[in-house]
Amino acid sequence: MRVNILQHTPNEGPGAIGAWVKERGHKLYIYHPEAFGILPKASETDLLVVLGGPMSPGDDLAWLPQERELIADCLKSHIPILGICLGAQQIAMALGASVHRAPHKEVGWAPVYRQSDALPGLPEKLLALHWHQDMFELPEGSHLLYSSDLLDNQGFLVNGNVVGxxxxxxxxxxxxxxxxxxxxxxxxxxxxxxxxxxxILEQEVPAANKQAIYTILDYLSVH
Incomplete structure (x- = not known):
């Protein structure tokens, strides 16, 4: 499986996602559209991962709408997608949902609570790292996966193989x-x-977080 990762800023890399790719025997390709303006094609993608970044989807950057076009192509071809932070917002916009300033800025560690069993095997509660000020509205037909104390829309599953x-x-x-x-x-x-x-640095990263991202990726890789 070819896993194409879109990384938008130097200090937000794939982390445990890269470890999952290696452990599962897949091939990892990392693109840097902000730095080089290059994106893969849907036809050369088996799993697309869209990472976070300091940008907002509505910013005047040529590669942001191009990235949404790639996401739309993957959606049409039923290619699985995982979006994180900015990546989730990009998916939501590609599906016609709005992205706007959230009522609360969340930066640091805070719990998220599972709202659906649509994606099996995820824990009821996770202590997650938050680094955002924007938020997505849920795409039509999606399942709400997680909420936090300050923000309801923290995660979604849509089309059976797309997670934000x-x-x-x-x-x-x-x-x-x-x-x-x-x-x-x-x-x-x-x-x-x-x-x-x-x-933020004092908080130990919970082992459950890596397990949860592995659960999501294992699910996407077969759907």
Whole structure:
């Protein structure tokens, strides 16, 4: 299986997703559309992963609508997709749902609570890393997967093989350090989770997060 990953910023890499690809014997291809303007084709994609980033889907960047066109092509071909943070927002927009400023800015660690059994094997509660200020509305026909205390729409499953997550399960301890040392100031400006960069780093990454992202990827790889 060829797993194409779209990485939008240097400090938000695939983390545990890359480990899953290697452990399952698949082939990993990482694209950097913000840096190089290159995207794969749907015809050369078996699983598409769209990562997060500091951009908003409505920003005036040529590659953002091009990326949504790729997502739409994958949807038409029933190619499985996982979107995280910005990636989930891009999927929602490609499906006709709106993306806008969330009522609360969430930066740091906070629990999310499962709202549906549509994707089997996911835990009822996870302590996830949040790094966002925008949010998606649910695409038509989707199942709400997770909510947090501050934001209802934290994850969805649509078309049986497309998952969007507003929060991060893929980031392991070294990945969290990379995010915080480079973008820690984002946590200090109007953060409704009220966590400093130091407090974010103090939290140990729960082992359940890696297990959950593996569960999602295993599901997508056969649907």
């Amino acid at each position: 997550l507003q929060f991060h399960l893929e980031q392991q301890e070294d990945n969290v350090r990379e995010i915080v040392i480079n973008d820690g100031a984002y946590a200090e400006e109007g953060n409704d989770l009220h966590q400093s960069p130091a407090e």
